[in-house]
Amino acid sequence: MKKLILSFLFLCAQLSLSAQFLKKLSDKAGAAVEKTIDKGLGNGENAGGSSKRTAKAPAAGEAMPSAVTRPSASPQGGSSSTDGTWSAADYGTQPFKLQPGETIVRGEFSLKVSNTGQKINLITSHNGKYFFYENGTRTGPFDRPPLSKLGVFGFNSFSASTRQSNPSKFIEGTGNVRQLVLNGKKYGPFSTILAFYLSPDQERFYALAEKRTGESSDFFLLSHSGTTKLPGYAPTLLVSNNFEHAAAVGSQTQLKARTEQDRYRYAENDDTFVFTSTGAKLGPLKDWNRSKNWISNNGMLIQLKEGSRKQIYINGEPGPSFQRNLENLNALFLSKSGKSGAYYDYGSLYFSDGTHLAYSVLSPAAGTENGKDYLFWLSVKDNNLYVCRKEI
Structure with missing residues (x-):
């Protein structure tokens, strides 16, 4: 009986210790989640040395707090802040006023910039009801936030690689005399399609095609605008996000391959060549397999090489560099020349001219005004909305 009582007391002690351990583990997990939320909201420690702030995740429909305010920076392209300090009033204007108490x-x-101008959407609340603004025009009230009216905000994107399509339903013929048929036009002939990208509206496409003749093969870059014969096997196809540019890529060893087995040979430090849909040839390029590679919407080859994550390469040449490692190239905004740009990260902007705007940067979008390239973004200060811009 004594042994039974001791065993029972020991079991209770173990359960108590386990409960204490689980509570500590839960507390640590909660702190980690809150820290992650803070980082995503643009809070926390600023690289420029600002003090650390904390914030909890907002409840649905919670009002937007005032934007971070720091000492004034020079407006729109002058000598600007390098330590992260900036003022929304110096970079932007208020496109419209809200109602009292809103x-x-x-x-x-969200902010969308196009050739026809800017489109600014936002949702406000007042006395438990919600209102929708589109470029200053107010509609409502709504019982719930009208999220479907906002549209989708997406970063700039350099790659259509997630849109590769199945070409089978567009192919006619058999054997070595197959053709692609799109929008009433025929492209070919070929034996097989190696890669195929089709725009969402199905008006534009790019494809790598092989045509076999006996023991040999010819390779082609097919597109809605024509056909380009390639000098050899180039198995990689890069397509710009707007489907206006593409490029076939192959190593020197692949391009010289005479048999199918030769196509898969690997050579250390092999030269790489790029053949664009406009007929241009780039190369030889080094370190292709140790790079991330894209085609921009205006046809530039963009590379982020291993070991140089603060600098990008444009058409094989060193391009602009930034104060921060480039983790997400879809958050990179370049001028049309590719010689300058800006990088967006956790609510902050890093410009290639050294300007750093810390926090409170929302919905960045690139656009052109009077022949100049600008980055536009939204910011909120004292419940006032600002549309800001800086030349890139």
């Missing part, structure tokens, strides 16, 4: 709902706004 507050901007946290996170529910």
Whole structure:
């Protein structure tokens, strides 16, 4: 009986210790989540040395707090802040005023820039009801935030690689005399399609095609605008996000391959060549397999090489560099020349001219005004919305 009582007491002690351990583990997990949320909201420690702030994740429909305010920086392209300090009023203007007592709902706004101008959407709340603004025109009230009206905000994108399509339903013929048929036009002949990209509206496409004749093969870059014969096997196809540019890529060893087995031979430090849909040839390029590679919407080859993550290469030549490692190239905005640009990271902007704007940068979008390239973004200060810009 005594042994039974001791065993029972020992078991209780173990259960108590386990409960304490699980509580500590839960507390640590909660702190980690809150820290991650803070980072995503643009809070925390600034690289420029600002003090650390904390914030909790907002409830649905919670009003947007005032944007971070720091000492003034020079406006729109002058000598600007390098330590992260900036003022929304120096970089932007208020496109419209809100109603008295109205507050901007946290996170529910977007900016879209196009050749026809800017489109600004946001959702506000007042007395438990919600309102929708589109370029200053107010509609509502709504019982719930009208999120479907906002549209989708997406970063700049250099790659259509997620859109590779199945070409089978567009192919006619058999054997070595197959053709692609799109929008009433025929492209070919060929034996097989190696890669195929089709625009969402199905108006534009790019394909790598092989045509076999006996023991030999010819390779082609097919597109809605014509056919380009390639000098050899180039198995990689890069397509710009707007489907206006593409490039076939092959190593020197692949391009010289005479048999199918030769295509898969690997050579250390092999030269790489790029053949664009406009007929241009780039190369020889080094370190292709140790790079991330894209084609921009205006046809530039963009590379981020291993070991140089603060600098990009444009058409094989050193391009602009930034104060921060480039982790997400879809958050990179370049001028049309590719000689300058800006990088967006956790609510902050890093310009290639050294300007650093820390926090409170929302929905960045590139555009052109009077022949100049600008980056536009939104910011909120004291419940006022600002449309800001800086030349890139």
